[in-house]
Structures are given as C-alpha cells and as structure tokens.
Amino acid sequence: MKRRIFFKNSILAGAAGLASADAFGANAVKVPSDAVILFQGDSITDGHRHKDILTPNDPRGLGNGYVSLLAADLLRKYPARGFKIFNRGISGNKVFQLAERWKEDCIDLKPTVLSILIGVNDFWHTKNGNYSGTLDKYRNDYINLLEQTRNELPEIKLIIAEPFAVPGIRAVDHTWYPAFDEYRFVAKEMAGIFKATFIPCQKLFDRAAKKAPGVYWTHDGVHPTHAGSRLMADAWGKALG
Amino acid sequence: MKRRIFFKNSILAGAAGLASADAFGANAVKVPSDAVILFQGDSITDGHRHKDILTPNDPRGLGNGYVSLLAADLLRKYPARGFKIFNRGISGNKVFQLAERWKEDCIDLKPTVLSILIGVNDFWHTKNGNYSGTLDKYRNDYINLLEQTRNELPEIKLIIAEPFAVPGIRAVDHTWYPAFDEYRFVAKEMAGIFKATFIPCQKLFDRAAKKAPGVYWTHDGVHPTHAGSRLMADAWGKALG
Secondary structure, three states: OHHHHHHHHHHHHOHHHOOOOOOOHHHOOOOOOOOEEEEEEOHHHHOOOOOOOOOOOOHHHHOOOHHHHHHHHHHHHOOOOOOEEEEOOOOOOOHHHHHHOHHHHOHHHOOOEEEEEOOHHHHHOOOOOOOOOOHHHHHHHHHHHHHHHHHHOOOOEEEEEOOOOOOOOOOOOHHHOOHHHHHHHHHHHHHHHOOOEEEOHHHHHHHHOOOOOHHHHEOOOOOEOHHHHHHHHHHHHHHOO | OHHHHHHHHHHHHOHHHOOOOOOOHHHOOOOOOOOEEEEEEOHHHHOOOOOOOOOOOOHHHHOOOHHHHHHHHHHHHOOOOOOEEEEOOOOOOOHHHHHHOHHHHOHHHOOOEEEEEOOHHHHHOOOOOOOOOOHHHHHHHHHHHHHHHHHHOOOOEEEEEOOOOOOOOOOOOHHHOOHHHHHHHHHHHHHHHOOOEEEOHHHHHHHHOOOOOHHHHEOOOOOEOHHHHHHHHHHHHHHOO
C-alpha cells in the first residue's frame, strides 16, 4: 500500500518532474548476450503477424511493422549474441487485455528486455461507445501490470513507448484533444516511475511531418505506414544502444 | 537474329570478361522521383506476401523478406520522392514462370527500376524429378525475358541478383556442385549483357558465414532467415545508390 501511495504522489508530481529519456544516451538499454527481447502492444506492434508462429526471430511471427524491421537490424548487427526476439502484440488490445494474457505472453517467456506500446485503444475505443474505460483506469491498469512485471521479473529491462496520433488524418479529429494527450503523459509517467527507457513516439511523427505530410507516415492517424514503421524501428534501435 | 547471335557470343566469352558490379559505385542505379520500383523473383522475393494486396508500399503486400526491409529504408529515407514499390515475387517460380505472367506482373506496371532474383528453382526443381529444365533453358529463357523487357521498356533500369545457396544446410548438399555454380554464372552474364547492376548474393552469404554459422543466415541453405534478409536488403540498398 505504501508503494501504491508513492506511485500516486509521483504521478501527481507530473511529467515535468520525471527524467526525460528522449535522447537516450545513458538511458539506452544495454542488451546482454542470449537476451530474450519481447515486444508487447496493440495492432501497431502486432503488424499482422502470423499468430500461429510463436518461435522467436521468424519474420512471419514478427509481423510487418516496426518489430520486424528492428529485429532484422538487431539480428544482422549482432549475429553472435543469440538474441531471441518475440512479438506478442495483439490488434485492438488495451492495457487490461495485456493483463489478461500477461502470464502466458510475458512472464512465462522470461524476457530480458520488454518493450510495451499501449494506450491508443484505451482512449480511441471509448469514442464509439463500446468501451467505458477512463484515463484513471488506463493509469491504474498500467501501474498494476508493471508492478506485477517488476515483482515477477526483478531484473527486467523496460522500454515504454508513448501512444501517439496524428491529428487531421481519418480516425483522428479535434475531438481527440486534449483528452488523448493525457494518455501520452501517463505512458511517460510510467516510464519515469518504473525506470524504463521512454520512446517519445509523438515527437517522431511530429518531426517527420516536416519532411512529408502526416498521411505519408500514418495512413489513418493511428497506424504507421511502412515509412512510419521504419521511423519507429530507428527510434527503438537507438533506445537499444 | 543478329542480336541473338551477339548474346550467344557474349555468353561464350564467359563471366570473366564482363564488368564486375560487385562494388557498385558508378554502377549503382540512380532512382528518379516518382519511380516505380518492381521486385521480381521466387519465394525469396515473395516473402509470404499477401497476394491479394497489389497496391504499392503496403507492408502486407511487400512480404516478410528483403523487399519489405529495403522498401522501408527507401520510403523513410526519401519521403519526397514518391516511390511506388511493388513486390511480385511468387514462391516456386523459375524463369519460364516469370515469362508466363510478365505482361501483367511487369510490363503493365511500367517499372522504372526492375530487380530480378531468379534461378535457384531452375536448378533445385530438377533434383526431385519434377522438372526437366536445363542450364541452357535457364539461360535462353532469361535472355528472352530480358530482351522482351528491354524492347517494351527501353529506359528501364535493371538489377539482376545472383541465385545463391549455402552448402551443408538441409536442402543443399554436395550433389548441387559444380552444376549449381553455372546458374550463378549465367545470372552474372545476364547482368553484363543487359547492362544491369549485378548483386553478388553468393558473396554476401559466404562473407556472413565468417560471423555466424551459415544456418544463422539461411535456415535451409536456400531461404534467408530474417538476418539473411537484412544482409540482402543492405546490398540492394547500396545498389540503389
């Protein structure tokens, strides 16, 4: 209970009080040999992966998104390190749905490094009336998930990525704001509290919009195009030292 | 007919007399804005792509292999160039099967740049008794395909990749040699005759075997692992300047 109170206070202190890991550097994750690297999240992580292929490093099991692009980089760059890379993202997932499958799809895999990108559906799915979760539920579910993870895998290295959206493109209109921004801030708070490396996805897409229209990087405002996936893979690559 | 005789004589001159484009440099393909970039070949190119997705730049339509990895690099690096990248590789294909679908799957797409990786099945499928094609058939089919291509698309920029195999891994045993090497040489001859940029895939995999066992780069001696696909994408990336 004391620990929970500490979390709440940290959150109240706000994102400004938390270390920024945007530039990585000393905050980059050092990945040891024989590491199990697990990617968790929603459709953006899923990337239409073949759900029946559960072995690591298989391109069909890694999907067509940033996980696959990043995995190819890591496996080619470090052939002697014996990395085992898993994708367990599932399209449509919100935090509570990660929790429902966390033992099988995270704890039992004993990841050395765990990357989580979750949150856009926790907000988005409230807009069609089929989901009634709140920002507080997102925050509390996320804290519980990460507490469980740290308790069961004390040595785990965490990467927490920011949910993002590009306004003005299909799914994303002005009604998303400012409410959606709060979900981004919660993810950053989680990274601070749980000493995770934070990946500022929103900034990635905001910066890219200076080089080509937003729709070049995400076709519906939420899901990256292939170019957008490459942006993301580059950011994760830097986060992994 | 004269042209055909020229080709035959060129081939008789052997690979040694042809320019080596291994190091690219001046031989790298310059890709103009709005280029249509088409990848053709067999399963290695196919990469389990979704055959019903025919639009360019869609990661599901690009598959899980080197084409997808390379496309992500190009689309991220050159957001203003408007590249349209297509994968039309089909698993199991030999040269004559490319020819059967060439109008629809090549000519009609009006590629600015065409990359072809074909030949391993022209040899491999003779070994199970289900295909009786010879080296001469491979060579003649390939010449006819490239003549047709140059005639119908005179400005096309060609990339021809070398079929490759890694001996001692599953499908590839000593009975492949020296016969299979001749198929590699024919692909290189094609590059010389048709002034294509040549990608020496065999060298890629031979060199990689010094960093990790061959099976790390190709799980069955023929099909690349994800790490092997990244090797290939890097080589194509250099060939594309």
